[in-house]
Amino acid sequence: MELSKRKFKDDFKRMLTELYSMDVAQSAVTEQYAALGNLVRSYCSKKWNKTNQHYLDKKKKQAYYFSMEFLLGRMLKSNLLNLDILDTVRTGLKELGIDLSVLEQVEPDPGLGNGGLGRLAACFIDSIATCEIPGHGNGIRFKYGLFKQKFVNGYQVELPENWLQNGNVWETRRLNMAVTVSFYGHVWMEKTKSGYLIPHYEHDQRVLAVPYDTPIIGFKNETVNTLRLWSAEMPPQDESSDYWSYIQQRDRIETISEVLYPDDSNYDGRLLRLKQEYFFVSAGVQSIVRHYRKMNLDMTHLAEKVAMHINDTHPALCVPELMRLLLDDEKMDWEHAWNVTVNVMSYTNHTIMSEALEKWPIEMISTLLPRIYQIIQEIDRRYVLKMSTLFEKEIVERTRIIEGGHVKMAHLAIIGSHSINGVAKLHTAILKEKVLHDFFIIFPSRFNNKTNGITQRRWLMLANEPLSNMICDKIGNDWEATPTELKMLKAFRNDETTLLKLGAIKRENKARFADYVFKTMGIEINPDAIFDVQIKRLHAYKRQLLNLLNIIRLYLNLKDDPTADIYPRVFIFGAKAAPSYTYAKEIIKLINSVATLINNDQEIQGKIKIVFVENYGVSLAERIIPAADVSEQISLASKEASGTSNMKLMLNGAVTLATLDGANVEIRERVGSENIIIFGLTEKEVYQYYHDGSYHAVSYYENNPILKRVLDTLTDGTIQGAEAEGWDIFDSLVKYGDEYFVLRDFEAYVEAQKKIDHLYRDQIKWQRMALINIAGAGVFSSDYTVRQYANDIWDV
Template sequence: MDLSKRKFKDDYKKMMTEVYSMDISEAEPTEQFFVLGNLVRTYSSKNWSHTNQVYVENKQKQTYYFSMEFLLGRMLKSNLLNLGILNTVRDGLYDLGIDLETIVQMEPDPGLGNGGLGRLAACFIDSMATSEIPGHGNGIRFKYGLFKQKFVNGYQVELPENWLQNGNVWETRKMHAAVTVRLYGKVWLEKTASGVLEPHYEGAQKVLAVPYDTAVIGYKNDVVNTLRLWSAEVPAQDESTDYWSFIHQRNQIESISEVLYPDDSNYEGRLLRLKQEYFFVSAGVQSIIRHYKKMRVPMLHLAEKVAIHINDTHPALSVPELMRILLDEEKMDWEHAWNVTVNVMSYTNHTIMSEALEKWPIDMISTLLPRIYQIICEIDRRFTMKMSTLFDPSIVERTRIIECGHVKMAHLAIIGSHSINGVAQLHTTILKEKVLHDFYLIYPSKFNNKTNGITQRRWLMLANEPLCNLINRKIGNDWETTPTELKMLKAFRDDEKTLIELAKIKHQNKERFAKHIQKTMGLVLNPDAIFDVQIKRLHAYKRQLLNLLHILSLYFQLKDHPEADLHPRVFIFGAKAAPSYTYAKQIIKLINSVADLINQDTTIKEKLKIVFVENYGVSLAEKIIPAADISEQISLASKEASGTSNMKLMLNGAITLATLDGANVEIRDRVGSNNIIIFGLREEEVYQYYHDGSYHSKSYYDRNPVLRRVLNALIDGTIPDAEAEGRSVFDSLVYYGDEYFVLRDFDAYSAAQKQIDQLYRDTLKWQRMALINIAGAGTFSSDYTVQQYASQIWDVFSRIRDI
């Protein structure tokens, strides 16, 4: 948008008067933030209205991205950047005596996601708007985010994260668009005079789903899509309702949209999660159908105007919910309803981990969602009957939706969708050849790959402005909208001046992060050290333990030889563990205890430091990633579906230390094997171990003295205040099978780290590697990923420019 600095300052002063009736000089930073947020909403509102109007008038096919998580991060600077007014606003505020960065910190960083899944969803809706794809998000407006992580004596403690405490400046409540979601009750079918089965409901609990819409602003293109998040509220009550009954009902209903991922270690927690999944699916599908009807297009043509994408298994109930509406409300026969549903739905699988492939007990789903369960049973019956005539009975039995007393949500999503995609080439291959092989035999044409991506706007243009400015000076700014243009940086791979500039920017980012850590944690970091970063969800398969064991080996090396030629290292961790995941929480405690041991030991002369940041999230990632020298992507090969931190870190010039897992394979192919550090087991070797059962972890403990010393430190009192956690980890690795082959990969990992130590000493060579990684990162833009989804799965195209 065109906005002069003078116009912005006048608008800001006027908005301050309208919102707070005060002069700018009287306003606190929080008030300054809310005024600026309201002003940004005003600037984008016309384009938001126009975009929606064009979609309606053009009867444009639209995509609805259903996701349990949307890890948005702070939106102020992102919105300013996408409107094209970031520098204008920054300069205008400076003239008014206001620092933009100060008021940016006043915005809550909503934890509406647990990691890569939610951040991917946020990148995708940003990229859809930027790519002019008519696509919107659909999820839950959680009152509390995942949780606020605190460390108390090294242990993770979960606190509520009330990000809505002061309101959300970006959202608009749309009470007129509320819908009713039904839970519980009884449902029976009766034949009508025409012979059609008609459902009858009795005693259902009604939940009012109220939408809150947030503008998703495209980058400098006047397109504004919508993220719709649903809040669970109590419907209007009649006068006979008892007060205490109302209070009980309100508490039950409002809990649905209260907490992301409630504790699922007990029945009540699992039931609440199932309620959440059906709640936002039903609300979203009802809203879509209501909008579709305004176009006055026959329901049989729904798939020509609507695409619904199931992001992981959480929204899988959208399949039977759409069937319910088509059958019960639109009076469509089963065959036509099923054909429409399959052509509307598409599904992304994000994991091969069995515990993440959701399944629900039959008694739970039939009690909570009686009509939905009836429909699932019929889908399963018809699928089984049809496939039994085509395939071996064992294949049919393994692919059923209902099995061993459970409803398998991944199976429901696969059978009810026209497309199933993995999120990296290796992941998709594993799905087709191993995890979902039976389904691949049945539906080979449904399977495809769409490697994940990230938005370069947040992860480079906002997070690392100095590097962004350097790139613009060297190759221009076409890469901002055509990210593969970053490849032009390769022309400077041997330009010493450019490489020195790159090193200087990295050092400045490390200094900036070091100041943040000193201020928040009291730790003094050496920016000349190698900043070695592992930031991701805490899970055993991601192998933070492998990193920790290697750190201990370096520590003992320094204790034995204080003058050892070891380049100083700062190991940076950022991770949350699920509240009920005891082993992951033990690893967190162990890392923090080792950090206390190492950080307080003056005999190692500051050569090692460990930083475990609290409450890791998007805003912290924006500080850590530009400062990283090493990107730790060390999951056991075959277990990480894709990864996206690997893409963010390479985009900022970090060198990837990785197994050939997930998208690391494609990163290697993009940058070349000389510009990435690869180690460890390959996927086929992992599966060979599974096949022949020949892995014996204790043998590695017995015959490797370095590893034995490190492991003994977990249980011999070397590590302070972590006896129970150390014993648990020791036993899991040595006696209980080492599920993720940590000990098997230890030597290879240590050798790779020694290689890094030597490479880093040659500044120009290291920066050349960094530059080649930046140049190759454009391929992994989520702009390209969603364009592939749009053309190959959703069949949606933008006509915004044409109208």
């Protein structure tokens, strides 16, 4: 948008006066941030309204991305960039005596996600708007998000993260668009004279779903799409309602939209999670159908104007919910309703981990959602009836939705969608060949791959402005809108001046992060050391433990010989563990205990340090990623669906240390095997172990003296304060089979780390590797990914 510095300053001062009746000199940073946020939202409001009206007037087909998580990060700077007013606002504020970077820190970092799934959804909706695709997000407005992570004596403690405490300047509450969602009760069907079955609800509990809309601004264009997040509220009551029962019922209802991923180790926690999933699905689908009716089109043509995307299994109830509306409200017959539903729905699978492929007890889902369960039963019955005439009984039984006393949500999503995609070439191949092989036999044409992507705007242009500016100096700024143009950087791979400049930028970013670590954690780290980064959810398959075992090995080497030739190394971790995931929390405690041991041992002269940042999220990632030298992508091959931290880190010039898992395979194809460090088992070797059962972890413990010494530190008192955790982890590796082959890959991992130590000493060579990684990162832009979704799946 066109905005002069003078106009911005006048607008800003006026907004401060309108909101707080004060001028700049009287205002505090919180008021300045609120004024700026409201002003930016006003700048995009005309575009937002115009976009929505254009979609309606032209009867545009629109895609709706249903996701339990939207890990947005702070939006102020991103919105300024996308409106193309970042430099104008920054300079204007400076002339008013205000530092934009200070205002940025006032904005809360909404914890509406737990990792790659939520950040992918955020990148996607940003790219959808940037690519001028008619598409929106649909989720839950969690009051407290995931949780605020604190370390107390090295243990993870979960605290509420009240990110809405001071309001959210970006959202608009739309009470007039609220819908009602029903739970519990008894549902019985009455057959009319015309043959329709009419549902009758008795004693159901109703919840008011109120939408809060956030504008999603496209990069330097006229498109502003919508992220709609639903809040659970008490529906209007009649005057005879008892006060105390009203308060109790209100509290129960509001719990639905309070916390992301409630503790699922007990029945009540699982029930709340199922309630959350139906809540945002029902609210979203009702809202979409209501909007479609404004176009005065027959409901049988819904798939021509609406695409609904199921991001992981959490929104799988979209399938029976749309069926419910078509059958019960629109009086459509089953066959037509099912045809519409399948053509509307598409599903992305994000995992091969069985525990993440959700299933719910029949008793739970039939009690909470009686009408939905009736529809699921009928979907399942008709599926079995039809497929039994085409396929063997065993394959039909393995793929049905209701089996073993449970409703399988992935099966529901697959059967009810016209498209099923994986998120990396390897992941999709594993789905087709192994995890979902039965479904691939039945629905081969539905399966496709869409490798995940990231938005280079947040992860380079915003998170790493010095590097972004250097790239523009070298190749111009076309890459900002066409990320594959980053490949032009390869022309400078032998230009020593460019490589030294790249190294200097990295050094500045490392110094900046080191300063942050010292101020917030009191740990002094060396900016000239190798910054070795592993930032992702804490899960056993991601193998933070493998990283830790190598750190212990290095420490023992230094204890043996403090003068050993080890290039200084700072190991940086960022990770949250699910509250009920005891083993993951034990790993966190062990890492923190090892950190205490190493960081305070003067004998090793600070050659290795461990930094485990608290409450890892988007804003911390924006600090860490530009400073990273090494990107740890060391999950057991076949377990990581895609990974997106690998893409963010390579975009910022980190060299990837990886197994051939997820999108690491495609990264190697882009940068060449000489610019990525690969180690460990392959997917085929992992499955061979599964097939023949020949893996014996204890033999690695007994036959590798270095590994044995490292593992013994977990139980011999070397690591103080984590004795119980050390024994549990030791037993999991040596006694109970080492589920993720940590011991099998240890030696190969050590050799890969030694290679990094050697390569980093030649800075010209290292920076050349970094440059080639940056140049190869453009293809992993989420802009390209969403265009593939739009063209191949959504038809928008």
